[in-house]
Amino acid sequence: MNKQISYLQSINTALRECLKNDERIVVIGEDLRDPYGGAFKVTKGLSTQFPDRVLNTPISEASITGLATGLALRGFRPILEIMFGDFLTLCADQIINHASKFHWMYNQQVEVPLLIRTPMGGGRGYGPTHSQCMEKLFFGVPGLKIIAPSIYHNPGELLKNSLGAKEPTLFIEHKLSYPKILKLKNGDYAKGLSVKRSSDRFETVFISNCNFKNPDVTIISYGYMVEIAEELLLEMSDFEVNIDIVAPSLIKPVLTQEILNSLQSSGRLIIVEEGTLTNGWGAEISSLVAEKGFNYLKSPIKRVAALDLPIANTKTLEDEILPDKENIKQAILEVIE
Amino acid sequence: MKELKDLYKQMVLIRKFEEKLYELFSKDLLFGTIHACIGQEAVAVGIANALDKSCDIVVSNHRGHGHYIAFSNDVEGLMAEIMGKKTGVVAGRGGSQHLYNNNFYSNGVQGGMVPIANGMALAEKMKKTNAIVICFIGDGTLGQGVVYESMNISSLWSLPIIYVLENNIYAMSTNVKDAVAGDIIHRAKAFNIDAEKLEGNDIEALYRKLAVIVTKVRNSSKPYFMCIDTYRFCGHSKSDSCEYRSREEELSWRDKDPLSLVYAKLPKEMVKKVEKECIERIEGAFRKCQKDLYPVLKNE
Ligand SMILES: Cc1ncc(C[n+]2csc(CCOP(=O)(O)OP(=O)(O)O)c2C)c(N)n1
Ligand SMILES: [Mg+2]
Numbered sequence: 144m145n146k147q148i149s150y151l152q153s154i155n156t157a158l159r160e161c162l163k164n165d166e167r168i169v170v171i172g173e174d175l176r177d178p179y180g181g182a183f184k185v186t187k188g189l190s191t192q193f194p195d196r197v198l199n200t201p202i203s204e205a206s207i208t209g210l211a212t213g214l215a216l217r218g219f220r221p222i223l224e225i226m227f228g229d230f231l232t233l234c235a236d237q238i239i240n241h242a243s244k245f246h247w248m249y250n251q252q253v254e255v256p257l258l259i260r261t262p263m264g265g266g267r268g269y270g271p272t273h274s275q276c277m278e279k280l281f282f283g284v285p286g287l288k289i290i291a292p293s294i295y296h297n298p299g300e301l302l303k304n305s306l307g308a309k310e311p312t313l314f315i316e317h318k319l320s321y322p323k324i325l326k327l328k329n330g331d332y333a334k335g336l337s338v339k340r341s342s343d344r345f346e347t348v349f350i351s352n353c354n355f356k357n358p359d360v361t362i363i364s365y366g367y368m369v370e371i372a373e374e375l376l377l378e379m380s381d382f383e384v385n386i387d388i389v390a391p392s393l394i395k396p397v398l399t400q401e402i403l404n405s406l407q408s409s410g411r412l413i414i415v416e417e418g419t420l421t422n423g424w425g426a427e428i429s430s431l432v433a434e435k436g437f438n439y440l441k442s443p444i445k446r447v448a449a450l451d452l453p454i455a456n457t458k459t460l461e462d463e464i465l466p467d468k469e470n471i472k473q474a475i476l477e478v479i480e
Numbered sequence: 481m482k483e484l485k486d487l488y489k490q491m492v493l494i495r496k497f498e499e500k501l502y503e504l505f506s507k508d509l510l511f512g513t514i515h516a517c518i519g520q521e522a523v524a525v526g527i528a529n530a531l532d533k534s535c536d537i538v539v540s541n542h543r544g545h546g547h548y549i550a551f552s553n554d555v556e557g558l559m560a561e562i563m564g565k566k567t568g569v570v571a572g573r574g575g576s577q578h579l580y581n582n583n584f585y586s587n588g589v590q591g592g593m594v595p596i597a598n599g600m601a602l603a604e605k606m607k608k609t610n611a612i613v614i615c616f617i618g619d620g621t622l623g624q625g626v627v628y629e630s631m632n633i634s635s636l637w638s639l640p641i642i643y644v645l646e647n648n649i650y651a652m653s654t655n656v657k658d659a660v661a662g663d664i665i666h667r668a669k670a671f672n673i674d675a676e677k678l679e680g681n682d683i684e685a686l687y688r689k690l691a692v693i694v695t696k697v698r699n700s701s702k703p704y705f706m707c708i709d710t711y712r713f714c715g716h717s718k719s720d721s722c723e724y725r726s727r728e729e730e731l732s733w734r735d736k737d738p739l740s741l742v743y744a745k746l747p748k749e750m751v752k753k754v755e756k757e758c759i760e761r762i763e764g765a766f767r768k769c770q771k772d773l774y775p776v777l778k779n780e
Contacts, residue, residue: 169606195606201636206595206629213599216585217537218607221599236626240589241596249580250570 150294151321154185157299162193170197171211172224182226183262183321204230208237215257220306228263231277242311243286257311264317264367264417265465270456276418278315282395289395291315293369294323295348296392304344317367334380345393347401352376353385360475361405363389364415372415375468384479397428403436410441411478415471420448445474482529487683488742491521493758494546500762505718514576517546519713522683522738523646524550527614530690535611539597540586542577547616552581559765565772572775591624598630601639612640612697620651622660634703635671642697643705648712653724668705680710681738
């Protein structure tokens with residue numbers, strides 16, 4: 144992959160290819176059609192090329208989630224965009240009590256190949272109801288898979304790999320990642336960092352400043368937070384701590400073994416997520432590690448996450464509330480002490 | 481057109497089935513709860529017989545035994561499901577209000593299935609199958625916002641769906657007067673959906689009417705809303721003693737029992753025979769289910 148493409152272009156291209164190659168794909172959401180092309184322009188151009196299968200809907204998140212579920216039950220592969228991830232609260236009953244239940248509840252006699260894409264995250268000054276990482280509310284929902292690509296993943300490929308599943312998938316995009324150029328290299332790159340990838344359908348990316356040899360600290364993170372963790376590693380290149388970053392794209396269910404593999408040599412774990420701290424991804428991972436990797440731990444686990452507050456609009460407060468590089472650095476210093 | 485005897489037999493089958501469930505509860509042989517449809521059988525039978533069962537879809541709710549039996553005739557699968565057996569339609573996973581079989585789907589969240597029914601109607605329209613979708617709701621379910629989001633969309637997109645509102649006057653203990661403002665029909669008409677109020681206990685008249693409406697929706701591929709007046713003679717769920725309504729009101733509806741309205745029109749011998757056959761079938765299903773195994777996760 145030598146062509147430089149952005150996170151947004153990768154998803155847009157994948158959607159176009161899916162629509163082209165599979166008649167069962169229907170793209171549904173608010174303001175998706177041209178000339179507008181979606182609130183973040185992810186669906187730009189699609190309705191011009193596929194006018195019958197790119198559908199604009201009224202502002203009815205619950206109803207369109209159900210609509211997409213009905214399409215999925217009857218043989219289509221709907222891709223639903225929820226304009227801002229914050230509004231998943233309005234889809235919650237449809238996702239939890241309907242779409243995610245049907246396959247199991249109806250004794251595996253039906254499939255719900257529904258993909259729900261939505262942009263999450265702060266950093267753009269959109270304030271308390273347009274900046275959250277709501278995926279945390281869905282971490283405990285049986286039957287639901289959650290994918291959250293970073294710029295080190297290939298979001299378009301992940302999107303394609305998410306289609307056609309028996310149960311629904313939440314696909315979490317990050318607003319700040321949309322314009323970024325993907326970093327899809329393998330092996331050594333920039334200032335002594337190396338990268339490798341798992342061969343899973345939903346790949347995990349591993350980034351290391353010690354070529355994965357004798358790490359002192361394991362950082363696990365996803366989405367935009369991987370970017371700031373990697374930036375920190377680049378900035379800290381003369382800093383004498385060996386660090387592995389584990390960045391899964393599949394964030395629910397948690398792939399525990401990947402964490403344990405790195406933790407086995409590092410003995411120290413930092414979990415970085417952009418959602419609020421309490422009852423988050425980090426809480427679940429900490430429990431899993433306590434159950435399955437307790438003996439590897441040389442120091443207490445640290446969680447880096449947003450403060451348990453709404454995300455303020457003004458930049459000074461938003462910066463304080465959301466986790467940043469400095470928070471990760473502090474956590475590193477604490478665990479190696 | 482179906483013969484009256486046929487329609488009658490289906491109604492009796494549903495009535496006897498529900499009565500059997502009450503008997504089983506009283507003997508402590510069932511677990512959980514049910515929402516029986518005693519008194520509302522004509523709606524289920526009228527709709528199911530107006531449909532093309534080879535392609536049409538029924539989306540039902542918590543009070544769905546009648547819908548299910550009228551549409552699928554699968555007394556045995558439903559009995560096993562309610563008894564929690566492996567042989568149930570969804571192997572004991574769903575129970576009374578979470579059923580699936582072929583083109584029949586039900587779930588237990590009021591109004592939640594309405595947008596899903598829309599999606600199914602859109603799917604059939606895109607596939608050009610000519611199938612239509614029936615979506616059952618109750619009067620109390622008019623309180624759910626998603627119902628209106630969904631009526632708006634089905635009207636805008638011209639979806640082949642019929643919303644069948646069974647107005648049995650109560651949502652649990654709440655009288656429709658205390659929960660629904662204004663005229664129900666106007667709610668659908670506000671979305672430019674053709675809507676009509678129907679009397680729900682006279683199976684002959686209802687069935688004739690429904691057959692016409694089903695054809696109309698199939699041909700026009702446009703949504704339709706009907707508010708069907710009926711009454712449940714039983715409690716809301718297994719242990720409800722109906723303290724919120726008067727015995728006079730109950731008696732006034734007994735005169736309109738969908739079964740008694742028909743049996744005066746049929747030969748006595750026939751009525752007796754039908755009843756006997758239905759009871760035998762239900763007893764047979766029950767005896768068989770008693771021997772069936774319960775599911776276990778480990779064995780999957
Ligand atoms: C969203 C939701 N709220 C509450 C309930 C509990 N509940 C089950 S049935 C029912 C009454 C429904 O009344 P109606 O829609 O009139 O249907 P009917 O029971 O009369 O057939 C209620 C409140 C539910 N199942 N779903
Ligand atoms: Mg009611």
